[in-house]
Amino acid sequence: MFHAFFIGASAIAVALFVYTKSKVEKCDDATFSLFQRSYISVYALAVAGDWLQGPHVYALYDSYGMTKHQIELLFIAGFGSSLVFGTVIGSFADKFGRRNNCFLYGVLYGISCLTKHVPVIEVLMVGRLLGGIATSILFSAFESWLVYEHNKRGFSDDKLGVVFSNAALANSLIAIASGYVAQFAADMFGYVAPFDVALLVLGAQSILVLSRWPENYGDEKATTSQSFHKAFSLLKSDHRVLCLGLVQALFEGAMYTFVLEWTPALSQAAAIGEKLPHGVIFASFMVAAAAGASLFKILTKYTRVENLMRYVLLVSSACLSMPLIFPFDLTLLFVAFLVFEMCVGIFWPSMACLRGAYLPEETRSTTINMFRIPLNLIVIVILYQNFSMFTIFQCCAIFLLLAAGAQHVLYSSPRVIPFSGAGGVTDAEREEL
Helix, strand or coil: CHHHHHHHHHHHHHHHHHHHHHHHCCCCCCCHHHHHHHHHHHHHHHHHHHHCHHHHHHHHHHHCCCCCCHHHHHHHHHHHHHHHHHHHHHHHHHHHCCCHHHHHHHHHHHHHHCCCCCCCCCHHHHHHHHHHHHHHCCCCCCHHHHHHHHHHHCCCCCCHHHHHHHCCCCCCHHHHHHHHHHHHHHHCCCHHHHHHHHHHHHHHHHHHHHCCCCCCCCCCCCHHHHHHHHHHHHHCCCCCHHHHHHHHHHHHHHHEEEEEEEHHHHHHHHHCCCCCHHHHHHHHHHHHHHHHHHHHHHHHCCCCCCHHHHHHHHHHHHHCCCCHCCCHHHHHHHHHHHHHHHHHHHHHHHHHHHHHHCCEEEEEEEHHHHHHHHHHHHHHHHCCCCHHHHHHHHHHHHHHHHHHHHHHHHHCCCCCCCCCCCCCCCCCHHHCC
């Protein structure tokens, strides 16, 4: 069954990709095409450095003789680091440069990979702390650099959505490829080998960032505390930005929780003694996400992103409710999880476009990192507490319903149109809108 669904999902993803390339994404602008390739080539290496590590983190810690409790503490340390240190260092991009922050991502994550060679929990803890900081940079500085450069060069707003959609598509495909590469490296040289491959990839990414990307900033004159104050004031004064932050935190909180829970959910539904093909299932999820990224480009030709996301969030909530309603129907659960992953594929470019429209340039990276504070808190609490699987999926479904409510408020608010200037939308322009 799983192989059949993988083939079917792959066929749908390919068909959507071909259709969008020929019918939706026609582009005769060589300058834009070059700019898009420059961004995606670097971004692809950055996410590859992350994906290569994921499949064997737990297995490596286990091979070093770490207890389940120690491994949980290491994972909590990663999310906690992203919450505390990553939020601060990620915000440095606005003051000290987005390109420099992207370079720092490769350096910090590379050092984190090196610590995997030392089977000492204190050293591994340092690696998790550095990895948490790097993750915050990955999800803020790269996007901030792109939005600034896109606006600075005068490209149209719809083309920004194209870049984000193609980046999400590349992310899904790289996840699949990274899984195979990591498995091959682990089979040949042991569990630490995928982290050495990631180190090489991150080194290449850092070199490309410095050699190909120009530098850009938010507010260079503001101190870090001033940037946080401006970002916090924006959240308090503009309910649209607050709603955007809630949608991101609630959806991603549910998504990261799903990553931890899909295996036990499917295992519970499977027949006794049935062995699940986890690799095929993961690849199917990534193909579904890739299909969602292509579907985003089609759907946004007919409706605003603010409207589209309302339905995406409701469908996502319904999908993660299936383990509560039909906990022992393996086929139905797997189909629901595939649809949820397709929603994830739509979510990434949708939220990136909304952040590009609603967040001011001067504190863009800082505000994005503030959005991640409740997300990290959600994951830390779920990791720390021994909730039942039923309770966890109940929380996920509720999170997504709340996100749909926040998205509806955002949809009902006046539309914010991003200006073509590199400085983004000013407060005065917001008031005029």
